[in-house]
Amino acid sequence: MKQSIWIIFLVMTIVAAAAGTGVCEEGVTDTEIHIGQWGPQTGPAAPWGAVARGTDAYFKMINANGGIHGRKLVHHFFDDAYNPAKTKAGVKQLQEQTGMFAWVSGVGTAPGLAVKDYLMERKIPWIGPSTGSRHWVEPPQKYLFNVYPLYLGDAQVLTDYAVNELGKKKIAIVYQNDDYGKQGLEGARFELQKEEMELVEAVPVAVTDTDMKPHIMKLKKSDADAVLLFVTPGAVARLIGTGKAMQFNPQWLSTTTCGDFPLMMSITKGLYEGVISASFGMGAVKGHIGEVQGIMEPKLELMKKYKEEAYAKFAAEDERWGYTFCAGFGLAEPLVEALRRCGRDLTREKLIEELEGLKNFKGIMGNITYKPFDPEDPLCRLGQQEVYLQECMADGQSKILTDWRETEYIPKND
Amino acid sequence: MIDFFQMIVSGVAVGSSYALMGLGMVLIYKASEVPNFVQGEMALLPVFIAYMIIHSYGLPIYAAFFGALLFALILGCCLEFFVLRRAKEPNVLGLIIITIGLEMILLGLVSWKFGADQRTMPFPISSYASILIGEVYISLLDLLTLVVALVLMIALFVFFRFSKLGIAMKATQQNETAARLMGIRTNRVKMITWGISAMVGTVAGLLIAPTIMEPYMMWDPLLKGFAGAVVGGMTSLPGAVFGAYIVGIIEHLFGGYVSIEFKSVVAFVVIVLVLCIKPSGLFARHYVKKV
Numbered sequence: 001m002k003q004s005i006w007i008i009f010l011v012m013t014i015v016a017a018a019a020g021t022g023v024c025e026e027g028v029t030d031t032e033i034h035i036g037q038w039g040p041q042t043g044p045a046a047p048w049g050a051v052a053r054g055t056d057a058y059f060k061m062i063n064a065n066g067g068i069h070g071r072k073l074v075h076h077f078f079d080d081a082y083n084p085a086k087t088k089a090g091v092k093q094l095q096e097q098t099g100m101f102a103w104v105s106g107v108g109t110a111p112g113l114a115v116k117d118y119l120m121e122r123k124i125p126w127i128g129p130s131t132g133s134r135h136w137v138e139p140p141q142k143y144l145f146n147v148y149p150l151y152l153g154d155a156q157v158l159t160d161y162a163v164n165e166l167g168k169k170k171i172a173i174v175y176q177n178d179d180y181g182k183q184g185l186e187g188a189r190f191e192l193q194k195e196e197m198e199l200v201e202a203v204p205v206a207v208t209d210t211d212m213k214p215h216i217m218k219l220k221k222s223d224a225d226a227v228l229l230f231v232t233p234g235a236v237a238r239l240i241g242t243g244k245a246m247q248f249n250p251q252w253l254s255t256t257t258c259g260d261f262p263l264m265m266s267i268t269k270g271l272y273e274g275v276i277s278a279s280f281g282m283g284a285v286k287g288h289i290g291e292v293q294g295i296m297e298p299k300l301e302l303m304k305k306y307k308e309e310a311y312a313k314f315a316a317e318d319e320r321w322g323y324t325f326c327a328g329f330g331l332a333e334p335l336v337e338a339l340r341r342c343g344r345d346l347t348r349e350k351l352i353e354e355l356e357g358l359k360n361f362k363g364i365m366g367n368i369t370y371k372p373f374d375p376e377d378p379l380c381r382l383g384q385q386e387v388y389l390q391e392c393m394a395d396g397q398s399k400i401l402t403d404w405r406e407t408e409y410i411p412k413n414d
Numbered sequence: 415m416i417d418f419f420q421m422i423v424s425g426v427a428v429g430s431s432y433a434l435m436g437l438g439m440v441l442i443y444k445a446s447e448v449p450n451f452v453q454g455e456m457a458l459l460p461v462f463i464a465y466m467i468i469h470s471y472g473l474p475i476y477a478a479f480f481g482a483l484l485f486a487l488i489l490g491c492c493l494e495f496f497v498l499r500r501a502k503e504p505n506v507l508g509l510i511i512i513t514i515g516l517e518m519i520l521l522g523l524v525s526w527k528f529g530a531d532q533r534t535m536p537f538p539i540s541s542y543a544s545i546l547i548g549e550v551y552i553s554l555l556d557l558l559t560l561v562v563a564l565v566l567m568i569a570l571f572v573f574f575r576f577s578k579l580g581i582a583m584k585a586t587q588q589n590e591t592a593a594r595l596m597g598i599r600t601n602r603v604k605m606i607t608w609g610i611s612a613m614v615g616t617v618a619g620l621l622i623a624p625t626i627m628e629p630y631m632m633w634d635p636l637l638k639g640f641a642g643a644v645v646g647g648m649t650s651l652p653g654a655v656f657g658a659y660i661v662g663i664i665e666h667l668f669g670g671y672v673s674i675e676f677k678s679v680v681a682f683v684v685i686v687l688v689l690c691i692k693p694s695g696l697f698a699r700h701y702v703k704k705v
Contacts, residue, residue, distance in 0.1 A: 046530030214669035
């Protein structure tokens with residue numbers, strides 16, 4: 001008799017526990033949705049940590065406006081110092097101790113790769129890694145939604161512009177010797193092949209390189225008239241400065257990562273003027289070609305709103321209103337939109353369904369589109385595939401050079 | 415052939431900032447036989463202080479630089495007085511660990527106070543102006559760094575050879591107990607050495623900062639300066655300078671003729687080779703302590 005009471009008690013406990021998990025999704029309560037994010041606040045990659053702070057201000061703005069269907073967004077972000085081991089430890093800790101409903105953004109390819117399998121195996125949604133790497137879509141993952149346009153695309157658009165609109169004949173590239181730089185190299189080669197041209201020089205740069213004279217000597221020898229830059233902002237400043245000192249002045253073209261013109265003008269002491277860069281958003285593009293715009297007085301209505309309601313109210317006093325900080329809004333927008341579409345009845349599967357339903361979604365970035373999951377089609381999770389080009393003006397403002405340009409996805413060639 | 419000369423000149427130019435860092439390390443090594451890994455950050459903090467003086471208080475550049483050097487002197491002395499000297503039964507390994515710990519503390523302090531954004535230091539000379547000798551370019555800032563490194567090397571060499579304090583420093587390094595018995599206040603000598611070393615490092619930092627300023631800016635020059643000092647011999651001031659030039663030149667020749675990809679690691683290959691072939695360095699006399 002005693003034994004059967006125990007069995008009944010055990011069965012009831014199990015049933016109650018199972019019913020509990022069925023009703024309430026991890027990381028969601030009646031009043032809160034818990035979202036995780038990592039970003040370097042210290043260490044060599046710390047300038048990119050502004051992305052996480054941007055997202056934080058964005059979520060606080062949403063909460064101040066009433067949250068999403070009566071729930072506040074609780075943002076948990078931690079400093080991983082761009083160290084994949086720390087990323088993994090931090091993600092595991094937050095996920096297993098606090099329980100995140102989803103993860104947003106997250107700076108860096110290597111830190112992201114360290115946790116990708118962990119999140120995917122547990123079917124935890126991760127939206128908008130803050131790096132344009134092909135790893136996020138190849139192979140596509142059901143719970144991973146890329147937002148950031150791939151660097152492959154930047155290279156295509158920049159190369160096409162240099163050849164066909166600036167009439168440049170000798171294109172060279174300086175690329176960081178890692179996934180980011182090599183994608184640029186691949187994209188440039190892909191585009192030049194269409195024109196039956198070849199790169200006149202491809203110079204690798206190590207992240208630790210501070211002396212760029214050998215690199216400039218190689219470029220100078222190649223007589224390049226346009227040089228693509230797929231390196232960090234600091235390396236770009238050193239390259240352009242050393243080029244100036246050695247009287248090598250080609251048309252420099254840089255990626256979205258060096259599109260923060262006020263910052264670039266300040267660290268190059270004005271040498272960035274005339275440099276063309278790809279951009280993934282924040283400017284008013286359609287119908288504004290040839291116009292000069294500045295991030296301090298944004299033309300885009302949404303950017304104005306974010307500046308007044310998120311940055312002015314919730315950013316730290318010494319926070320700079322720049323592209324990196326604003327990327328924190330743009331990369332989180334699809335998640336917020338999908339959460340809104342989910343309604344009150346919020347589950348991870350519903351979120352995925354709503355994300356897959358985003359067609360030409362437009363926030364402060366380009367058009368973002370996803371499709372129902374197809375393990376054979378990277379495009380179903382690619383998100384944004386367009387960038388536009390801008391030129392840096394003397395006062396750090398941007399001259400819009402082109403409309404949004406669609407880029408081509410280049411499958412991985414093993 | 416022009417390429418070759420350009421590589422040599424560029425190698426010497428970049429070697430100059432390594433040389434200044436190397437000089438700072440050698441100074442401390444001469445006094446206390448500790449490879450000082452906080453050398454970079456002892457320069458970093460004063461450089462950021464100079465930046466703050468210019469931007470927040472609007473003082474002229476030269477006043478800020480003077481302030482930075484003074485701050486460096488005090489910082490170096492304080493680190494020795496308050497931290498290194500307090501180490502109980504210090505051995506070399508323990509002291510190295512202390513310098514690494516201090517490095518992290520100062521780096522964290524700079525990152526916290528000034529943030530991670532990159533910036534540039536205002537400087538009287540344009541970082542991008544250059545002169546052409548034949549067909550070989552050298553930037554004015556590099557030329558200035560070269561001159562400063564050589565002048566400092568000579569000044570320190572003369573200081574060690576002829577000044578009372580310099581000789582006291584040498585004596586302290588060679589035999590601390592004997593030096594103390596001769597009436598030298600070895601603790602004070604060590605403290606001043608740390609101060610001077612921080613000042614020399616700060617000069618390097620002030621010459622690097624016009625190009626890019628960021629919390630990690632001294633890391634590469636420190637490692638290369640250390641490599642140069644090991645190549646030249648950790649106890650020889652001219653050795654540290656010429657060792658740094660050798661590292662700079664080899665880096666450039668390797669980058670130009672062999673592989674630009676592995677340019678930045680070649681310095682460490684040179685360290686290994688020198689340690690295998692002539693462990694005391696190319697220019698140093700090896701003191702053998704009699705027991």
